[in-house]
Amino acid sequence: MKAHGKLLGKPLGKALGKPLGTQNRTLWFWVFVGPFFLGLVLFTYVPLAWSVYLSFFDAHNTVSPTDFVGLDNYASMLRNEAFTDSLVTFAVFSAFIVPTTFVLSLALALMVNRVRRAQAFFRSVFFLPAACSYVVAALIWKLSIFNGVRFGLANTVLGWFGAEQIAWLSTTQPPWYWLVIATVRLWLQAGFYMILFLAGLQRISPTLYEAAAVDGARPGWQVLRHITLPQLRATSVAVTLLLVINAFQAFDEFYALLSDSQGYPPYARPPLVYLYYTALGQEQNLGFGSAGAVILALIIAVVTVGQARWFGLGGKED
Incomplete structure (x- = not known):
């Protein structure tokens, strides 16, 4: 009987009760996944759980409170006009940015998908802004394009047509700051969603378009709508x-564009900006801010x- 390979007529792995290499695969799995899993637990799940814990306490200037208040923080937050106003700000922001980004990214995907040469180049060019930091992009918009003085790009272009200069980020009637916020968000994220649509377009079978052409479907809107x-x-x-x-999580561009040495203006505060000032501002009310979160x-x-x-989504037809 061979000492290696078989034991009592059976393969060595089966004789030991598990295939050879299983323990090694498990070990290497945790070697690669373990550090990321540990970071996820320490920096995501633990803070989330602690935030829920703080929301039931009166936590002024402390992360280890002892004064239990139950649901008082939640009731106070729901009655707070500043918080409800921040939700209205989100509604206005999302009502514009969601459909606009959707249409723009779909249009870009359709155009790039029709390109036969240098498709990778155009795909990379449109996706490149997604790799830019929201803070950096917001500062470029604030200091170079919409800075409200005659040296800004937007006011320079208006000057060519004899129009007056506009203080883009401080004019509330009309609220020109929405133009600044919306354009920087569109520039940053349209390319990312274009890639998602492009992946979906490339999964569509060409035979569907060929069958539509045989049936007399006209290229353009008819094919787009029905196929x-x-x-x-x-x-x-x-x-x-x-x-x-x-859109719910909007913070960086709002804060970087509208805040200055005097703080944040009372208008255009999305929920995360309001919660930031509640929990980390002068009040340091971590319990109240956690309830809002x-x-x-x-x-x-x-x-x-x-x-x-x-x-x-998730139905049987999917």
């Missing part, structure tokens, strides 16, 4: 959900699940 958009349904739902979630997280979850159910 392309239905085939992009799953991608469109995913893009819409991501856009709404990202939990409420915001629940709103995001309800909206996301509601949209997914409304669009039928």
